[in-house]
Each structure stands twice: as structure tokens, then as C-alpha cells.
Amino acid sequence: MSVLILADQSEGHIKKASFEALTYGAAIAKQTGTTAEALVLGTVNDDLSALGKYGISKVHQLASETLNHVDAQLYAKLIAEAATATGATVIVFSHNQTGKAVASRVAARLKAGIVTGACALPDTSNGFVVRKTVFSGKAFANVRINSDVKIVSLNPNSYHTTAGEGTAEVLQMNIAVDTSRIKVTAVNKVSGEVPLTEADIVVSGGRGLKGPENWGVLLDLAKELHAATACSRPVGDAHWRPHHEHVGQTGVQVAPNLYIALGISGAIQHLAGVNRSKIIVVINKDPEAPFFKAADYGIVGDLFEVVPKLTEEIRKMKAAS
Amino acid sequence: MQLTIVNKNFSMKILVCISKTPDTTSKIAFTDGNTKFDENGVQWIINPYDEWYSLVRAIELKEKDPSATIHLVTVGGADCDPIIRKALALGGDEAFRVNTDSTDSFYIAAQIAEVAKKGGYDLIFTGKEAIDYNGSSIGGMVAELLDMPYVSLATLFDLNGNTATITREIEGGEEVAEVSLPVVVSCQKGVAEQRIPNMRGIMAARTKPLQVVEPAAADTLTSIVSFELPPAKAGVKLVSPDNVAELVRLLHEEAKAI
Ligand SMILES: Cc1cc2nc3c(=O)[nH]c(=O)nc-3n(C[C@H](O)[C@H](O)[C@H](O)COP(=O)(O)OP(=O)(O)OC[C@H]3O[C@@H](n4cnc5c(N)ncnc54)[C@H](O)[C@@H]3O)c2cc1C
Ligand SMILES: Nc1ncnc2c1ncn2[C@@H]1O[C@H](COP(=O)(O)O)[C@@H](O)[C@H]1O
Secondary structure (H helix, E strand, O other), X not given: OEEEEEOOEEOOEEOHHHHHHHHHHHHHHHHHOXXXXXXXXXXXXXXXXXXXXXXXXXXXXXXXXXHHOOOHHHHHHHHHHHHHHOOEEEEEEEOOHHHHHHHHHHHHHHOOEEEEEEOOOOEOOOOOEEEEEEHHHOEEEEXXXXXXXXXXXXXXXXXXXXXXXXXXXXXXXXXXXXXXXEEEEEEEEOOOOOOHHHOOEEXXXXXXXXXXXXXXXXXHHHHHOOOEEEEOHHHHHOOOOOHHHEEOOOOEOOOOOEEEEEOOOOOHHHHXXXXXXXXXXXXXXXXXXXXXXXXOEEEEOOHHHHHHHHHHHHHHHHHHO | XXXXXXXXXXXXXXXXXXXXXXXXXXXXXXXXXXXXXXXXXXXEEEOHHHHHHHHHHHHHHHHHOOOOEEEEEEEOOHHHHXXXXXXXXXXXXXXXXXOOOOOOHHHHHHHHHHHHHHHOOOEXXXXXXXXXXXXXXXXXXXXXXXOOOEEEEEEEEEEEOOEEEEEEEEOOEEEEEEEEOOEEEEEOOOOOOOOOOOHHHHHHHHHOOEEEEOOOOOOOOEEXXXXXXXXXXXXXXXXXXXXXXXXXXXXXXXXXXX
């Protein structure tokens, strides 16, 4: 028996969302009296024994270059084999892009019940019941997994990473990797920016900014906070900002610690993509803007006056502390 | 000049998975001791990812290559029929409904895989996720059950002969990949633009075949125990625009967010 966690990597580094998954998986192991082991696919530069800090006893690595791109078919086969080899009864993923590609495929392969988008530790007092977000964050469902092997994928930013002491034993796996049927011809990373789905802080702009030429005030604030930038759908549709920044029901769903909305009305479809954020700050000149109902803090005012002041005050606060 | 040899005998078969979801503005509430979604007053729609992106892209592919056929599949009860008719009105040729109320992803995927095996499809489209239970699961499962490659979260989809070129979302960017058919693809924004069914389509949909099939035997691996609504927000704390420093203080000291 063990809990096996996929420690997903990108460009040689374990992803932030994976540390959450590792901490979460280790907590499940503790709760069910077993050990937590990690699986790393592909080549990495990080010191994998350091994953011990998150409560991992063993790290299994398959250092094949082929696996540096996620091919769901190859991944599912290897993860299923590793799970069987390590006697895993629980397999944990992050519900990030890799998890979305792979976790359900592993579930079908092993005929293991799966809950995706988990947001809390499973209740194991009577079976195995996992809490997950449904209706785009507007509600939760508690879902029972009935199979022997259980698969859970954890929503990013919903379980706090804790690092303690410890060193994991790193073991190289010896499994043949098939050739991929998917040929990756290009990778376009938005360089130098904080990836939206991983960001702690997101600063987002709507039609209230009036035009792409006005984005400077937003970018300055984002820079001061090391935040990722996002936008409402009409802003993406009008090409004021790149379409991958569009958040909401039909765009990216984010759940940062802090979401700052500038000149966004807070339509229900927008909220569906952001209402899992821990703290929401709204700056809007219309006191009736629906976004204020979903907000923790707000300023009713002209964003072009308020935002530069906000950036300045944050700069001062940082200089003082 | 290079000649492209088109295989005249190849006519592509596309399967589009269609699910029924509550309209995005629906009030979310539960009944029966919080064990059932309250359908009272809810308007049902085709899951936006299925309608706007995967179905429309399939229709565009057929417009380019009229020999292609588009089949639709939905797993659900008779209340799905208006949804599947609307999808047919947009442009599917023929539809299957597997008659069951299951909410277990594996059970649903097994039904879709069963339909897919009989039809021998070259291309299977799903949406990125169903906006009700947010599984993001069906595509991967169907691909596994059919032993096909799976490309998730596609933002662009092009076809050249037997080779699909797909752009998909990865952490902090995109990846472009080529894959030979058959393939299962989950679609999201970018793949196509929303369309509105026209009168001709709506008339034609009435006579298009919709076959109701009974479910195949498959395991149910999960069950929903209960639902919960999040606790109401305490209410917004408003700060005067003349006192922005106070907002920074609150975010720093009270919310510990910066
Ligand atoms: C099926 C469907 C799906 C959708 N999906 C999405 C989605 O995924 N994401 C999304 O965002 N939208 C989505 N929408 C659109 C959504 O309904 C709203 O139309 C959209 O979110 C509005 O964008 P906005 O808030 O930027 O613009 P507006 O609604 O025009 O709001 C602009 C706001 O800026 C404020 N403002 C103006 N000037 C200033 C100023 N100087 N200072 C401060 N405030 C100012 C105004 O008071 C107003 O509240 C969807 C719609 C549908 C029907
Ligand atoms: N009951 C269903 N019948 C047909 N297709 C479905 C069904 N449920 C989900 N799908 C398809 O799978 C996609 C992802 O759904 P899910 O994995 O449930 O989030 C949807 O966008 C649909 O294309």
C-alpha cells in the first residue's frame, strides 16, 4: 500500500502545483497509515531527494527525454505500471494541464474511480469521500470513490504546501518507453511572465480600461506585485490583450490567493472563472457593479486615479518592511 | 510542384460528444437533503465547450470536405433530446443517445467508447469540461478505452489529409503537435467561433436520425454523496478612493495577501 503522487515537471523543474499535490498526497498517506511516494517522468535538474521535505519517502524517476512532453497515452501507461509496481492504492495528480490530460486516462486504464478538482483531504472515516468544486466553483460536491484504487486530482492553489525536514530515496525506474504518436513541433511559452494558473496574485482588467493603450497602469501594479495578468472576455475578444489571458467560464479558471479586478463589472460568467480566489479586490467606479458582491475589499472610484496610487502605496509598504 | 494525392476512398467520420448542462446564469441550488441538483427553473443548454468549439470545428471540417460525416453522442435521459436536436440543427448528421442517468465519468466514457467502437471514427471531439461537474475526464477515458492518442485543451485544430495539427494549452504557454488520425481531442476557446443555428438547420434537424440505445454493461466507480454551497462572503469592505494606503494595510495585515 502507498500513495503515489505525480510530481509534474516543466523545463527541468518540478512545478509549483506539484508541491501542493505532494504535500496533499503525503497527508493522505499519513491519514491512512501508509507511505507517500513520488513519480517523476522526464529529465529534471532539481535535486529530487529534496522532495523528502514534503513527506515523500521514495521518488521513482523515469528519466527519458521523450517524457519531457506530455503524451497522455504514454504517460497513462507508465503511471499505471508504476502504480502497480509500488502497490499504490491512491494516486494523486495536480488538476493542472498535465493532470487534465493524464489522470482520467490512468483511471480508465486501472478501472479506478477518480475525483478531479479536489479541494480538501478525503474523508476516510467511512470509505473514501473527496470534496471537489462543481459548477465552476459555485458549489462543492462530496464524491465517494468505490473502487480499490482511488485517483484524486487536486485543484491548484487549494492545499497549502508545507516543507519540513527529510530526504527521499531516489530510484531510477527501468521501464521501456514507447515512441510517442504525437510529434511536438513547437513550444511557445510566454517568457518572463508569471503563468496565470500558477500565480499567487492575479491583476485583471476589463472594458473599464477603455483600450489597450491604457494597460500601463495595470502592468505597473502587476509588476510591483509579481502578479500574473488577466482580462475579461470582451477584452480578449477585442484583442486588447492576448486571448490566453481571458478568464471566466469560457476562458482560464484561476484560484490565486489574491485577485484584483480593475474595471470589470463582475458578470456571472466572469465570476465562474475567478470565484475560487481566496481574496478578491474590486476597483470599479460604479458602486452597483455586481463584482462588489463577490469581493472582500473594494474601492468605488476611477481606476485611472486609484491604481497608480495603489501601486505607489504598495511600493512604499514594501520599502518599509 | 508537388501533387497532393487525395485518397478518394477515405471519407472521414467524426464523433462529437455532446453533454447537457445548466445555462451559465442558472441559480445553483440543491434539494433532497443536498443530494440532488435543483432543476427547478433551470434552463438547459449544450455544454458551451461542446457547442461553440468542438461541434463548430467539426462542421467547418465537413464544409471543407463534404464527404465527411458528423455523428453526435450524448449519454443521458430523454431530457437530453432537445439539446441533441439543437446540435443536429447546428450541423450534425446523425445522433445517438445512450439512455442512462449516470453521473459517473467512467460509466459515461464506457458508453461513448462503445458507440465509438461500432462507428469506427477517425476523429473524436469532446469539450474541455462539462460546466456542471467540471470533470475534464471523459476525453482521456474514451481515448484510453479506444487506445487512441489524446490531445487535451486544444486551442487550434487543423487537418491535412490524415494528419492533425493541434495547438494545446500547457503550463504558461502552448504546444503545437502533429498526430495521425485517429485521435481524441478536447476542445476549448480558439478552436472555432460560436454559431447560431439557422432556420434551414432547425427544419432539417427534425428529420435527422436520433437513435436511442440502451447502455452497455460498465462499472460505476464513483457516486455523489452530497452537495454544499460555499459559505456566503462576509461582505465587501469598502475603502475610500482617497485612502488607498488603508487598502494596502488591510491586504497586508488583515488578509495577509501581499
Ligand atoms: C455564455 C457566455 C459566456 C461568457 N464567458 C465569459 C468569460 O469566460 N469571461 C468573461 O469575462 N466574460 C464572459 N462572458 C461575458 C460576460 O457576460 C460580460 O459581458 C463580460 O464579463 C463583461 O466584461 P467587462 O466586465 O470587462 O465589461 P463591462 O461589463 O462593460 O464592464 C466594465 C466595467 O468597468 C467599469 N468602469 C468603467 N470605467 C471605469 C473607470 N474609469 N474606473 C473604474 N471602473 C470603470 C464599469 O463601471 C463596468 O462595471 C460570457 C458571456 C456569455 C453569454
Ligand atoms: N453525458 C455525456 N454525454 C456525452 N458526452 C459527454 C457527457 N459528459 C461529458 N461529455 C463530453 O466530455 C466533455 C468533458 O466532460 P467532463 O469530463 O464531464 O468534464 C464534455 O465537454 C463532453 O464533450
